[in-house]
Amino acid sequence: MNTKINRPKYNQIIDAAVKVIAENGYHASQVSKIAKQAGVADGTIYLYFKNKEDILVSLFQEKMGDFISKIEKAIEKETDAIEKLRLLISMHFNQLAEDHHLAIVTQLELRQSSKELRLKINEVLKGYFIMIDQVVSAGIDQGLFQSDLNNKMVRQMIFGTLDEIVTNWIMKDHKYDLVQQVDEVLELIVNGLAVKN
Template structure:
């Protein structure tokens, strides 16, 4: 198996953090290809170009490493999302950008998508892990945007914002899951406009999706 893909780290990142990130990335590639059951620590160590014992300095076991992946990827998702939302005004435009970035993120990280959506989310252990808590926190951004839209008077106030959050995330997760099961044979981003029309038609007070820029 070839070594892990080339990664760029900040110049001031401690060596131990770099090694941990290399292990995480190697685990994403191995778990994403083979599934949790069919993967082993030795293969991940080989992929990361570290000794097998080194992995146990950072993670208790294979399951601990497996459930640590979304914690790291959620941090990455939230950090990049905030950068994409920076300078964008208006709740509708922010929701539109959120939808685009969600699909773009998984288009660029299909191995992680397989881990999270095809394996982890159906695991009975999922809600008992730090992963679940981290994953829930990552959805708070869309709640903030919905509240902002209600404050602007463009999102209906009679809508339960928590149900709306689940509706948006549920649609996006279904689209990504279907894309993964279909072998990633088409561009995920082709669904952006369709999802926008569906969401905005249901929540809008004053604007239609054709007015969004």
């Protein structure tokens, strides 16, 4: 698909899809509902996307790509591994707390998708996992984290923890401040990774 035709319209459709899918669920979100929310004709959607699944994958690629890029830029400026980790957790929680629709789509709706779609989503997440690995490696290099850690398990533990906390926050209808969890989550993760005396 040639998304260079009209980038603002493409972004309009992506943003509309986030809202429609969050409010109606992926399966009940017809392309016509997304088009109406975006303020475009149904046919316009097909100038940018093959089908509804393509919209969902593109939405995740766009939003998660932007998300990863912002976190990468922020943590590059930090030298201390624990501060890098704090920033990663804080930005993860902040981004989703600021966009409830996106949080619902990423935490709930994407989980109900087909195996093929989940594989495409995992491709996007690879960049995030690499970033977590780099933060953990920095902690090991700085003598803050254990040097014999199982990298894959640590990555799954960190991502899984953040993911589950956001999912729980959504399931509880955002009844508490997600961002206030940052320090406690950081402390738990750091305690698990720290060099034992």
